[in-house]
Amino acid sequence: MLDEQEKIRLITQISQDINEVKDLDILLEKILKNVRRVFNADAGSIYLKRGEVLKFSHSQNDTLQQKLGPNRKLIYNTFTIPIDHHSISGFVAKNRSIVNIPDVYNMDGSQPHTFDAHFDELTEYRTQSMLAVPMINHQGDVLGVMQIINAKNERGEIISFSKSDEMLIRHFATSAALAIERAQMTRDLILRMISMAELRDPEETSDHVNRVAAYSVEIYEGWARKHGIGKEQFGRKRDILRMAAMLHDVGKIAVSDVILKKKGRLSPEEFEVMKGHTYYGARLFVGKHSDFDSIAAEVALNHHERWDGKGYPGHIDPVTGKALPGFEGPDGKPLPKKGKQIPLFGRIVAIADVFDALSSNRCYKKAWDENRILAEMEKETGAHFDPELMEIFFSRLDTIRSLAKRYSGDRDGTNQSQQWVSPLLS
Structure with missing residues (x-):
């Protein structure tokens, strides 16, 4: 004492x-x-x-x-x-x-x-x-x-x-x-930016971005422990990742309503336009005056990349929207990123975003049940998702489920009013 x-x-x-x-x-x-x-x-x-x-x-x-x-x-x-x-x-x-x-x-x-x-x-x-x-x-x-x-x-x-x-x-x-x-002023500012995106894309709700951010931090915590990341560095990066992950789709404010609110499948041309939200979002942070700018740009640009190299937008300059020098393919388009070419926080938010998207109702689909979601994500391990991060994700499912309940207002129209749920009773 x-x-x-x-x-x-x-x-x-x-x-x-x-x-x-x-x-x-x-x-x-x-x-x-x-x-x-x-x-x-x-x-x-x-x-x-x-x-x-x-x-x-x-x-x-x-x-x-x-x-x-x-x-x-x-x-x-x-x-x-x-x-x-x-x-x-x-x-x-x-x-x-x-x-x-x-x-x-x-x-x-x-x-x-x-x-x-x-x-x-x-x-x-x-x-x-x-x-x-x-x-x-x-x-x-x-x-x-x-x-x-x-x-x-x-x-x-x-x-x-x-x-x-x-x-x-x-x-x-x-x-x-x-x-x-x-901190509430910072959170409110971020949520106002998200509200701008929500006006364009009704799926981009504050609950969705809070869930994605919370899942991302949970996965990062497991990764940091496994890799022996120091307490000070972990605390600083976790704080920034929580805010940056909330802004993963902020680039949608630059995408046409015709595409964002379309209920059917996008045409190949429309999908190409939709892909631009990654580098439009990163473009907001290109000044990189702080660690937050760097990590927010990293997340926005890379959260749709895939471990197997079949994601987007690849090795692209977010300012010009063109391939980075030395990373042009035969057609002049950016070469894909794969594996650990994709920055860590992009790989983490990819998992969190897909898990929440599959768990939620969308204008084009109903929410999947959890067994189907987990089976799909396990199948995509090593293809869409980093295998090491997926192992951490599965090891922390109990906590991720509780985070989903905590920010569930946009899933069923109600707010959580339950008392504690103890893992000791499960």
């Missing part, structure tokens, strides 16, 4: 570190991991304010995580709760005040809020001490609520959070709110 001065120093350092993270989902993960580290908390969760409700947005639990096998993650669905006096988080957001409870099962009844034991019953976990704090920005707006659960002492015994912890977590929550506000 850390003493108070060590906690202050660590909070100051973490507050600086989280400002480097641009993607919202990855930021929430980092915030919660670090605040639990400061206060030696076994578990925690973050709720973000959405209108008049709180959306359960991220959660961690060391005890349950340790019961899982290697490379498995806790699976949870999102849900919403009202901002009112009934739940602990709702009370915290409503009253803009900290709640510090030594034992949630032994409250004296004077409080208007109650503890919902559903998750504990479902997973056989025992919540005891809880510290919940509102995250408030400089304008005084509540952005969400951060909860940490079950503080532990040096012997691993559950203890209460102290009064001094309340002051420290309030300070950290302010820094977290500022970082979340910036």
